[in-house]
Amino acid sequence: MPLKQEVNRLTDGMPTPQRATTVLDVARLAGVSAMTVSRALNQPQRVPAATRQRVQAAVEATRYVPNLLACGLRSRRSRLVAAIVPALGSPVFAETVQALTATLGAAGYHLMLGQSGYGPVGEDALLQAVIGRRPDGIVLVGVDHSQRARQTLARCGVPVVETWDLTSTPIDMLVGFSHADVGAAVCRFLAGQGRRRLAIVSGADGRAARRAQAFTATADLLGLPPPARVEVEAPTTLGHGRQALRQLLAQHAGVEGIFCSSDMLALGVLTEAAHQRIAVPGRIGVVGFGDQPLAADAEPALTTVRVDGARIGREAALRAIGRIAGSPAPELAALDVGFSIVPRCSA
Amino acid sequence: MPLKQEVNRLTDGMPTPQRATTVLDVARLAGVSAMTVSRALNQPQRVPAATRQRVQAAVEATRYVPNLLACGLRSRRSRLVAAIVPALGSPVFAETVQALTATLGAAGYHLMLGQSGYGPVGEDALLQAVIGRRPDGIVLVGVDHSQRARQTLARCGVPVVETWDLTSTPIDMLVGFSHADVGAAVCRFLAGQGRRRLAIVSGADGRAARRAQAFTATADLLGLPPPARVEVEAPTTLGHGRQALRQLLAQHAGVEGIFCSSDMLALGVLTEAAHQRIAVPGRIGVVGFGDQPLAADAEPALTTVRVDGARIGREAALRAIGRIAGSPAPELAALDVGFSIVPRCSA
C-alpha cells in the first residue's frame, strides 16, 4: 500500500497529464503542507525565504497553475472585476478599457469584459451571467439600466461603478461627465462663430441623445432656429456621416454648423463635404466627439470634444478596488471628470 | 435547536442579504432537495414540469444566481471559452469577437476576453491568468507563441484554436488564411495595373510583416524593382498613413502603388494624397487591408483585402465547442477561410 504514493509521475514532462496538478502535488514535491504552498504564493512575506524558494521551485517543476475557481470559491474573492461596455469595438471606450486593465492588473485583479449592446435589452442577461462568476466589482458604462438590473446590482453586495455619465441617483459609485453640458457647450461654441443654422447627426445611443437634447435646448436659449436632426444606426460609420450630410443638404441647405456624435461620423461629413466641394470650416463648421487619433489628422483637422477615457477607467478601477479593500469613502464615490472642446480647423 | 432552521429570512426582499442565496435556499423554498434544483436548472428535461415550475418560482422569488465558480469547480466544466486578441480596440478583430460571443453564447458558453498586445511578451503572463480560470477552450489570434506558451497550452488539456493565420505546426486546431498569399496576390494585383514602383506601409505586427515579405518576394519574381517599405507603430492610425506617404514621396517620388497593412493606414494615405493633390488611382494606387466599414465609403472608395472575420470567429467557436463535447474530428481541425481582394476605386 505505501508504494501507491509513488504512482504520481506527472512531473515527467509528458503531455496532457490525466489529472491537473494541484497544491498537493506541489506541496509533496516541496516537502511542505498544502497550506504553506498557498501562503508562499498568496502572502510571500509570511513565509521564510528558504521555504518560499523550495515552493517556487516545485511550482516551476510541476508547472502548477492555481485553480482560481477554487480560490474564488473558498476565499470569496474571485480577484475579478467585470466591465460591461455597450460595444467592445467602439474606439470611444478603448482608452477606458485599457486603463481598467492596467489599473486592475497592477492591483492583482483581472478584467472580465462583457458587451451589452446599446440599450438595456442585452444588459440584463449579461448581468446575470456576470454575477454568476462572482466578480469582486462591477464597472458599467452608462447610468441607464433596467429597474431589475439596478435591484440585482444593489442586492448582490458587489461594489458597482457607473461610468461615462452622471446621475443624481447612482447605484453606488460614479465616474463620468455631463453629456448635457457637452451638448450645451458645443452649441455655444458653434454659435460663438456666428453660425446660426445648426444640425445634429447622432447615433442611436442614449448619451448622444442627451447631448443632442441639450444642444437643441441651448440653441433655443440663444435664439437660434431649431437645429435639424439626423439619426443614424449604431455603430456609427464614415458612410453614415456622408449620407447624413447629403440628407442635411437636401432638406436644410443653409446648414452652417454640425455636431456629430462621433469622430468617425464627423470624418464622414468632412469626406462628403470635400467631395461636394463645400468649404469646411468656411461654409459649414463640423464638431466631432471622442477625440480619436483620427481627429487630429483629418483634413481639415477635426474640432472635437475630448473626454479623458483613460482617467475614467483608472478612477473607476481605483474606486472598485478601494471598496473591495473595505474603504467606504462615500465622499469620493462620485467624480466628474469633465470634458473639453479641442478647437482645430473644422470649426 | 430545531427552530434554528427558521432563522433564514433572506427572502424578505431586504437589500444586501448577509449571505448570498444558494441552491439550498431555493430547495427549501421549493420543498425539494438541492439536487433537484440543480437538475431543474441544468437538465430541465429530466425533471417533471410540475417540479420544474416550483423550482423556477423559487429561483425567481429568491433571485437566485448560481455560483458558477462552484459549478465549474465541481463539474470541471467552467462553460467559459477564453479568447486572446492582440488588441481589443482593433476593428480588424471586431467581427471575430462578435461571432465568437454569438456562437459560444448560443451553445451556453461565455467568452472571456484577454488582450495580449502585439508580440509574445504579454501573452505568457496572460495565458497563465487565463488558464487559472480553467476555461473549457482557448481561442488564440495568431500562431506565433513562445515555446513555453505552446507547451503550457498543449499540456493543460484544453482545446486550443489558433486563428487569423495558418501554420504547418498548429498547437491543436486552426482557422485562418495565408498572409503570404495575401501579400503575393496584392502585388500581382497592383502589377496587373501596370504599376511597377511599389511600396508597403505596415504596422509592427508579425502577420503584416509576413504579407510584406511575400509582397516583396513576388515583386522580385515579376521583375519589379524592390518595393520601398515604411514601418509604423501599432496601432496604426490615419496620421501614420499620412506621414508614411510624405516619407515615401520624399524618398521614392516615383511610387505608383502602395499596400497598407490596415484600412485606416490606407485612409491616411488617401487623405495625404488628396491634400497634396496627387491623383488616386491615377498616379498612385492604394490597397488597404481589412475591409472595414470605412473602406467602401472613403473618397475614392478603397480597394482592400477582405477577410471573413465573422466566419473565423464562428468556425473557431464551433471547433472549440465540438472538441469540448468530445468529437475528435481531426480531419476538420484546420480550416483555410481564404480572402479576397475587393476592387474599388483606389487601385
Added chain:
DNA sequence: CTGAAAGCGCTAACAA
C-alpha cells in the same frame, strides 16, 4: 424521478 453522501481545489480559522 428523487435524494444522500462525497468531494472538486483551495484557503479561513484555529492549533501547535
Added chain:
DNA sequence: TTGTTAGCGCTTTCAG
C-alpha cells in the same frame, strides 16, 4: 513558522 480541520456551493455518483 507550520500544519490540521473544515467547508466554500455545487454536481457526480450511486442508491432508493
